[in-house]
Amino acid sequence: xxxxxxxxxxxxxxxxxxxxxxxxxxxxxxxxxxxxxxxxxxxxxxxxxxxxxxxxxxxxxxxxxxxxxxxxxxxxxxxxxxxxxxxxxxxxxxxxxxxxxxxxxxxxxxxxxxxxxxxxxxxxxxxxxxxxxxxxxxxxxxxxxxxxxxxxxxxxxxxxx
Numbered sequence: 772x773x774x775x776x777x778x779x780x781x782x783x784x785x786x787x788x789x790x791x792x793x794x795x796x797x798x799x800x801x802x803x804x805x806x807x808x809x810x811x812x813x814x815x816x817x818x819x820x821x822x823x824x825x826x827x828x829x830x831x832x833x834x835x836x837x838x839x840x841x842x843x844x845x846x847x848x849x850x851x852x853x854x855x856x857x858x859x860x861x862x863x864x865x866x867x868x869x870x871x872x873x874x875x876x877x878x879x880x881x882x883x884x885x886x887x888x889x890x891x892x893x894x895x896x897x898x899x900x901x902x903x904x905x906x907x908x909x910x911x912x913x914x915x916x917x918x919x920x921x922x923x924x925x926x927x928x929x930x931x932x
Contacts, residue, residue: 773815777798798820804920820838825842829891837870842855851883856921865910
């Protein structure tokens, strides 16, 4: 079975906390979520994926690294706690899908044949790239389920036994 575990520096954990995102609940959510959607594997493997903050308004994943870079600007869709969480989850799932394309689906990095400038300008070469379309579809498909699971785990962690 392939398992992922999220890790982050103390600075990133503080940034998440400042944005009202519970890192422990996020870790648990990602772990459960990933185990529900991934294809079964006969090889046991644990990946540590590091969450990093990106100073741009966009996020990114770089092939060959177990890091997802998430935009520092989570108020793109609104200032509320819920909107910031939604923005984070959208970016996180999109970049997680790129990580999956690299590590599990073995997509050659050259198939994402667009430049950083294409990304910034949102050119057709970027927007209609097969693997970008796949990542956006993945993000849309699982956003609600991921958020619902995160909120459920957050609620359970606050209950006293």
